[in-house]
Every structure is written in structure tokens, then in C-alpha cells.
Amino acid sequence: MTRVASFNIEYTEFLDQHGKPTQALPAFAQDLNILVELYRKMVLTRVFDAKAVALQRTGKMGTYPSSLGQEAISVGIGHAMRKEDVFCPYYRECGTQFQRGVSMSEVLAYWGGDERANCFKENREDFPFCVPIGTQSLHAAGIATAFKIRRQPRVAVAVCGDGATSQGDFYEAVNLAGVWQLPLVFVINNNQWAISVPRSAQTHCETLAQKALAGGFTGEQVDGNDVIAVRYMMEQALERARAGGGPTLIEAITYRLHDHTTADDANRYRDKEALKKAWDLEPIARLRHYLLQQNAWSEAQEKQWQTECSVQVEQAVQDYVTLPPPLPTDMFDYLYAKLPHDLIEQREQAIAEAKLGGGPHHG
Amino acid sequence: MTRVASFNIEYTEFLDQHGKPTQALPAFAQDLNILVELYRKMVLTRVFDAKAVALQRTGKMGTYPSSLGQEAISVGIGHAMRKEDVFCPYYRECGTQFQRGVSMSEVLAYWGGDERANCFKENREDFPFCVPIGTQSLHAAGIATAFKIRRQPRVAVAVCGDGATSQGDFYEAVNLAGVWQLPLVFVINNNQWAISVPRSAQTHCETLAQKALAGGFTGEQVDGNDVIAVRYMMEQALERARAGGGPTLIEAITYRLHDHTTADDANRYRDKEALKKAWDLEPIARLRHYLLQQNAWSEAQEKQWQTECSVQVEQAVQDYVTLPPPLPTDMFDYLYAKLPHDLIEQREQAIAEAKLGGGPHHG
Amino acid sequence: MAEITLIEAVTQALAYEMQADKDVVILGEDIGVNGGVFRATVGLLEKFGADRVLDTPLAESMIAGIAIGMAAQGLKPVAEIQFMGFTYPALDQIINHASRLRNRTRGRLTCPMVVRTPYGAGIHAPEHHSESTEAIYAHIPGLRVVIPSSPARAYGLLLAAIRDPDPVIFLEPSRLYRLVKQEVPDNGEALPLDQCFILREGSDITLVSWGAMLHETLQAAKTLAVQGVSAEVIDVATIKPLDIETILASVMKTGRCVIIHEAAKTGGVGAEIAAQISEKALLNLHAPVLRVTGYDTVVPYLKLEHYYLPNENRILNAVQQTLEFA
């Protein structure tokens, strides 16, 4: 027997759960202002998230997938990406979107069941949330292909969950990214659950990072509760990709602290102990501890920022609830560039129906 | 950074291209009778293959995919499997099928465009050839799941090509086999081409064996031109699986010495030099050299066996060409267990049409 | 006997048949510990164990593909796909293999599997959770496609689907899951897989529908009765193979027909039914067969969902048009 190939998977963390550095912080994190910025963004994301859940609970919005506990991932990604890069999320990354020009009221409107929300006013190229699990990986690969063909120094970023790594589309994207050396960064939000299916029942892999080996490129594990680690590894990966160095896959290890969505009840399948332990690891407290230790943040600032976040979020809620309803004709008017003749009659019918007050709500 | 996982891929070969052992042969290969048996089966496969190509060329059969140069893989697999195991081929494994009760005339009839060929008379559980690339991997995973549920000491074997490793279905099967620890052996016939697409344009992986790492289990490389190595590694994998040790993926490295199929012309894309070099590595000559050296085979035996093979193959051709044509009603009569009422009229129509002499040949 | 919902009837049928036939195995995402996102498989893991209630990784092509392998080995896998919009990754395995295995091997290997999936709009769910693309499946030779519209029919048809020796696509209207309750004796009695059900007899017009739209269709029939119009209501139930005889017999009698379905109009199953009626009962028709359907658009997100779905009013309009024809 001859050894023909060897691979290692590395794990990176800078701040432990108590906010103590476990190694020298990377250059960007020497600037405490940046860390404060990351902190603020995580808090904002969490405040927004709690409000969104509340809106669903009070019947003002549809099903909502909380990103509670996973803010370091979305915020770290958004902070590392450049404006000209393109983002392909699944549905737990409003923390990234807020940094990329997507407004809070757009995110609320999306979960409120309004396609207009996806017509981001301030972001023209990012993909909207993607419900069919894993499929967005291929869109990102296509976008990265376009960048490569056009010799643009831009990078596509695709995020998916641990469950999504079981999908063929995820793997097909990984394989293509490798063989075409695409400017593409894959991020896996490994929150340990795919609805009720635990990470251990999803794959036998020691790490999800090693899924990259099936594409012939590097997979990295990071502490997904450490925004410094996420931000650092993202930047490394983005700049390597931008320079023509090909794709990277980053597995960010975290925990889903909420139910899967507001339609789920995790008590059916989730161990209370595990949840309690996971709360000890969550990303916001640890960075706050560090910032407080460094005197870069204070309780007063905390209070003030919480208030500011609430104000911002309340404003977004106002914008959302006061948005005039979409038109029934919208379902025809954006289907094709130009309405095909076979739809004219149906569109007329929809207008006539709507004048009669629309259909009654069903079910 | 902490190292959290490490992986190695090993390559196994026993006989080099000149038929010289590169290491001590495994136990089974100490028995020269077994090696002669393997040799005979490879030669038979090649003789059959040449005849099948000829039948296509003379208009007596449809498109045919030759397995020229890849006989060690199909023969090694077939020899290692037990009768009660289940085989899921793609389409280059008649060398396996002949050992599992599928007759040569059945294989010819299949490529002659006759579904009856798949109703193997002497094998009730193996899957027939599978045209949609990669899909059979999942059937094998399902069969292995049935074995596991029923606690049967049986193993499913799925073979696919190097090109097939790019398909989502292949990966989904690999991932499931890992997480459910299925009694399943994956074999990749890495013949360096997927029609015109070379292995290097299919994936960036150093080895195809490492695709198994995405499923969290062992991937092995073997010299696919060394039937001893294939046979050995297959047995290892089969017995591990049978004992509850889970799946293995074996990448068998070989070369497609013929066109992709009779519908292809490899001269359009294949380098002549590479082909010449590949001929130096092919599996039959090297085993013959070894057997001749060991006085286990002679030129006289060679001649006689070639003749015997021709006789067997000719008989199969006779059986094939004299098979009465299938009935037009067959397309109705096996679609469901019982003909649904909505097909009765169509079936009658088909009978009436057939009486009129059937349709003229189209196109 | 307690009254149960449609989804409880599904659970009851699964439990009955798993008890009766040890080869029945269920598989899918979140169906075990969690009991299914709609709770269709609640309690089955506890009752039948992890060997027969398989929580799978997240991959639909895989679910369909392994069901084929399991079925070929003589198991009777009942796979749940979480929503119809997530069945599409499984289409290749279903079209190219499940529907063809018996034919391809001339009966040597068979594929007695069921794919269950919630379908249809109206539950205010996110995108891709409101599909009704049954026409895709109904076009595939080798499949059966079955859609229950009441607890009792869900029970009887699912039993039949599991027992059927060929692949069955079993579409469960999610809008009906908890809408009505009904006594459903757990007697293991299957319903026929190739027959329409006449839900209401009538003489003036035939209303043909299936799935959740029967709710509005029956309402319309009631309204029509008040107006003195006697509508016959047919639940197609099995859309492949189609029991056109029952439909034809009714239309021969009434001379008028409106077909109601939630799916997009163009190429919907309504087209096939209308085409067959017009072919085989042309001279009996007093008016063209009309179709009341979803629009040829993507099912909108929840804010516009109710504009998409056909409602009683649209049905009544079509009926009136039909009655007033020439």
C-alpha cells in the first residue's frame, strides 16, 4: 500500500466562551472599533430577531426562522464581504443582509409573504432567501462562473445549513467550484440541527469541513460563536478567491437556540441540557465580556444601543405594517418580461375577482 | 489553529504492468487455480466485448459500450461477491454479470433493445444496467438498507464511472451509506474519461477515493488493471460490510481503451500517445505474464481458451439472433401488476396496429 | 367512535398497515422523533421502532432512490416528502426508475412504494410550500396518483396505495389536514384506487374536482341547490389512472360540466378530463366544459395567495356561464 494523498482539517477560534483570547487576535481585531461594530451588529440582529418572532406570534407575519445564537456567522460574513461580491443566503442570514443594503422592513415583508421584499431597493445583485435546501449553492457557483469568465475580482458567497450538506446540489456545487477553481466561498452554518434531525444523523463525517475534500479544496472549521474567527476566516477565504486561488469551505460551528422556525416546537426532540450548555457558548455574551474587559464597551453603552436597536426595529415594523398591500396583478406582471398573450384573459379575470373583494380566505 | 481531523488515501497494487509482484500476493492469490480462473474470465469478457462491437457495426445490435481494458474491475468484483449479495451496475460490467448468472445472450439482447433481457433467468435480484448516470448508487443504498433492516448478512455493490462521481445522487448515496453504516461497497471504474471529458476536468480531487471522506468512511485506491488488487480489496470491503463494519469506496484506476460507445469516436478528443501508454498497462497481458512465469498457463492453453471463448460467444450470438421478437403488447403488460382500465383501449389499438404490420420504421 | 381529521386518518392508516404487514417501512425527513412536520407519523417510531421508521438525512432524490432499492427487495416503503415543492429533486428517480422498474425488468423487479406529500396552497406557508403540480405525475406512465379529500378517503386510499404492488404518488391536501373531522373506523378496509367518488348526486350539471378544492366545490353545490340548480359533485380521487367512465356517465346525464382544480390551468389534469369528455360525449354536451383553476402563474406568497386560489364565486360564475350557454 502506498499513501497517495493526505488531508487535515483545522479548527480556528480566537475568543473562548468567556471572552478570553485563546491566541493572538488577528490584525483587524486589534482595532477595538471594529469589534464594537461587530458587536453592535450582532445585538441589532438579535433584537430584530426577537421582534420578528413576536410579530409571527401575534399573527402579523408568517412563519419565521430565528437566527438566535447564530449571529456571529451572519454578521461575520457580511462584515468580511465587499459590496461588489454577491451573496446567496438560505434563510438565517438577515445579519448579513442588513450590512448589504437589505432593509429590516424588507426582511419582515418577505416573511410576511410579499415578493416585493425581494426586490431589494439598495442591493441589486444578491439572491433572496432560498427555501429549497441546498439549491442556492449552485446559483452561487453560476455567479462565480460569471465572475471568472469576465475576469472580475469578485467573489460569490453561499451559505447553507448542516442539513443542506446532505443534498446533491450542495455537493455538485462543491465539486464544480473545485474543478473550475471558482471564486466562491461556501459557509456552513452548523447549528447542529436540521429541524429535528441532529448533526449526527445527517452525516458520519467527523467534520462538515471535510466535505470540501470531495471537491479537492480546503475546508476549515471555525468556532461559529466567535465572530472574530468567522470574520477572519471569511476574509482569508474571500481574498484567496479574489486573487484566483479558488474556493474555500468554512464550517462554522454553532447552535440553534430557538425552534427551527415559529412553526416548530423543539421541545419534542431537543434535550434541555444540551440547550443550556449551548447558551453558555453563544456569541454575543463572549464578545461583550471581551469588550468590557478592554474597556471598549460599557453597561451604559449597552443600554443605549439596546434602545437604539429597538427604535430601529420599531421603525422597520412600522414600515412593514404600513406597506400598502401588493396588487393581485403582480402575480402576472413579473412572471415574464412581457405578459404573454395567453395570460391576458387570466389577468383580466384576476382584476375582476379582486374588484369583487378577492377570494375569501381559505382553510 | 487546532487539527481536528486527518485522512489518508492508500493505493494498492500487487502485480505491476509487467506481471511482476510489487509485494507479497494476498492469500487467495497463492492459489494459482484462482488466478487462472480470473484470467479466463477476463479473456472471455474481452472476446465477448469484441463480438458485441462487431454486432453493432454490422447493424445487428444497438449502441454498445465496450469494457475493453476494464475487465479486471468487472471480473474482480464478480469473483469477490457472494451469490446472495446484490449488484447494481452501470453498463460496463458484463464481466461481473456473467459470474452472477446473467447470460451473454441476455446482455446482447439488452443492447439489442429488448427489455426481456433484463428479466435475467438465473438471477432474480440484481439490478439491470443503469443508463441515468449515478442513479444506481441510491438503489444500492436502498437495497443495503433492506439488508440492514432485516439483519441479513448481505452486501450491495454499486459501480459507477469517474464521471458519475460528479452527480448529486452518487454523493447522496455516499453520505447515507456513511451515516447509516450500510452494507454497501461503492466501486468507481475510473477509466479516465466520461465520454470526452477527462478525469481532470471532472473534479479537482487528487483521488476519487477521497469522495468517501464526504461520507465519513474509508476510500481506497487500487490499480484497476490488476485483477488481484481489485479482487483483494473487494473482498476486504465486502467482508467488512457483511460484518456490520459499514461501507467502503474503492476507486479502481484503469483506462477506457475503446471509444465511449459504438456511437462515439474518441479520435476527436483522445491523445494517441496516452492511448498507447494505456495499452501497456492493460489487465490481461500482465496476468498472463505472471501465470506464464508461474507455469500456470501456456500458449497452448491460451489458444484453446480463446477458441472456447469464441464458441461460447458464438452460441450466445445465435441465441440472441434467433430469439423471437418481443410482442407489442409487452409495453402494456409489464407496466403495472394489473392493466389499469384506461390502458385497455390503447392495448387493443396496439394489437390492431401490429396486425396491420406495425408502423413503418421512422426517421 | 371519535371523529378524526384527515391527517389523523393518515396516521391511522400508516399504523394499521405497519401493524398488519411487517414489510411496511416509513422514511423521510423529521418523521421519526418529531413525528413529521405536520404530525402525520406521530407515535409510529415509538410503536414500530427505528428499523421501520427511518429519519433520513435531508435529500429527496436519496429518499426516492433508496425507496426504490428497498421496494425491489420486497419492502413496502412509504416515503414522506415534506412538501410537494420539495418533490422535484426526486422526480428523476421517480420518472426514470420507480415508474419503470417493473416494465424494464419485465416483472422481475417491482416497486411497491408510496410517496406521500402534503400539497396545495392556502395554509399561509412560505414559498414552495403551496404547490399543486399533480399534472406532472399524472403524465408519467407506470405511476398511480391519488388525492384524498376527506378523512375516510385518506384512510382507505392510503391503505390501498400501500398495498398496491406499484408506485403510488399520494398527495395530501394540507389545507384539509385539520379542516374537517369524521368518524373513520380503523378496520383496515381499503378503497379502490381506480374509481371516482360521487359526493353528491345531481342532474343539472357535473362538478368535477379533487383535493382541497372539493371544499369550495361542495359549498358551491349547496349554494346552487338553494338557487334550484342540482349539481352532481365528483371527487376524482385517483387522477391516474383516470376513471373517465364515472365522469362520462354523469356528464351524459347532466350535459354540462365544470372542472375545478387548484393547479395552474395550462396542462393541468383538468385539460385531460375536458379533452376526454369533449371527445367521448361531444353530442351530449349542452355547453363547453369549463375549467376553474389556479392561474398560470407561480403560486404567490401568502399575501396574494387567496387571489390565486379558486373560490366558490369563481365556481358559481363558471356554472352560470355553462348553464346560460346558447
Place this chain on the structure above:
Amino acid sequence: MAEITLIEAVTQALAYEMQADKDVVILGEDIGVNGGVFRATVGLLEKFGADRVLDTPLAESMIAGIAIGMAAQGLKPVAEIQFMGFTYPALDQIINHASRLRNRTRGRLTCPMVVRTPYGAGIHAPEHHSESTEAIYAHIPGLRVVIPSSPARAYGLLLAAIRDPDPVIFLEPSRLYRLVKQEVPDNGEALPLDQCFILREGSDITLVSWGAMLHETLQAAKTLAVQGVSAEVIDVATIKPLDIETILASVMKTGRCVIIHEAAKTGGVGAEIAAQISEKALLNLHAPVLRVTGYDTVVPYLKLEHYYLPNENRILNAVQQTLEFA
């Protein structure tokens, strides 16, 4: 000008548009160095380079999925899937994404992509190489589905498909690839994507078909002419959106119609056309609209293929039945 085959017309259109628009990029399995298994892309790698002629790994969902990403970036990807039977793994990306991207983002992101694939039986190819499941695609809102039946229409329709700002499924009848030759000026002139073509005018009966079956349909029309029956022959060409007006106008004139397609009958596109004719021209029909189609079976392997495919005789029988009706 030299006469060219249908497949050469495809190549000519691709080359023309790649020359004219640098955003046009082609991708697929074996389309580069090898020039495509049917030779549709021969010479294009040499002419336009490896940045615009992408030999992909073997994965159809991937091909469709990246085409969507590329299209969203403003490229105009033209993807080849090797045979229609291998498009099914791409269905999820096509249904759930390609057809919906514009609508989902209210026009912010669009998907100007083309999926080309050879389709239909009759070339004695292995299993899965003979599919005609166009009805699946024709049912999906947001798609266009186009089927050429001559070299000139292949050229003009493919140009239109590439230029169209929305996703187009372009089905090339492989049986016609080399069957006929025709002069096709390489003038970059596109044909309309929403119109039927009247291939032959007639007054006694309307024959509606598309793709390879037009070959038999035109033969039948000739035979009928000899018998004194004047058949109008319509090539639907674009099956979604359907130009029902042209068909209706013809049927209003002739009062009789036979639809001919190769796909399975149940739920085929013929059902939609028949349903619409019967709905909108009921009183003009002298006879029921008949359909001559492939059977509701899996397309058989090559030994039985010719029994499956409709032939001139079947068409003539249906025409006769229609003419003799009541």
C-alpha cells in the same frame, strides 16, 4: 447557398448569436472539445474559446443551477442537456428557480437562459434517449417551451430563444436532426416565440402537431390530398405560451381537428389544445377533436419503438373517423 440539416441550423444559430452577443455562453457535457454528442456545438470551442464554451462535469442539476446564477449576472447561458431523459435531475432547479427568479424578485433578478435538449424517439438509441415529456415543462408558469420542426425554424426559433429575456426550454427532435435539408440564410433573423406556423393550408380538417411527428403529419396530409381531403397542417412550434388563436381560427374554418404528438396521451399537450378547442369552438366542431399520440406506456427499447410511435396510418385512421363522424 448550401442546404443544411436541422442540427446544422442549431449550430449556425449558436454561432451567429455568440458572434453577435458576447454575453452568450454555452455549457454542457461534451459540448466543447467533442462538439456535442450530436455535434450541435461543433467548431464553437475553436471559434469562441473555453471561456464561452464550457465543458461541464457530469451533473444536470448543476448545469441548470449554474445557468441560473450566470443568467442572473447578465450572461445568456445556453445549456445543453445530452438527452431529454437526463433533464429530470435539472427539473428542481428549472421549476423552483429558473421559472421563478423574475417573479420572486419582482424583476430585480432575471433568468435569460436556454436549455437545449434532443428529444423524442425513433433513433434506435438506448433507454432514456427517447423521451418526449414536453408536457411537464409546458405546465410550468414562467417557462417558454419551443420545439422546431425544420432547419429554418430551428435557426429562427433558437435565435429568439436565446434573445428572450426569460428561460426557454428548447426541445430538438433528434429524429429530425439529419432527416431533411433546407437552405437557411444565416441572417440573424429570429422567428416569433409565441406563434404557430401553418405549414399547409386546407379546408376540410386541421392537423395540429409539433416536432418530429410533423413528418408523419405532412405525409398524411399529402395522402389525404390524393384522396381529395384538404388538410390544414399547423406546427405549434411554441407549446408554451400556446398560440391557440391560430389553431382556433383554423378549426373554426374546418370544423374538424386531429392533434398528433409523440408523447404519452394522458396529460400530454394535446389534451390542453383539445380542451381549449372544445371550450372555445364547441359549436363549430363537426366532430370530436381526436388525439393520435404515443401510448401511455414507457417508450419501449428499440425493438418495439416503432410500435410505440404514431405513424401515418394511425393519423389517417383518426382523420377518417373524424370525417365520418355523425
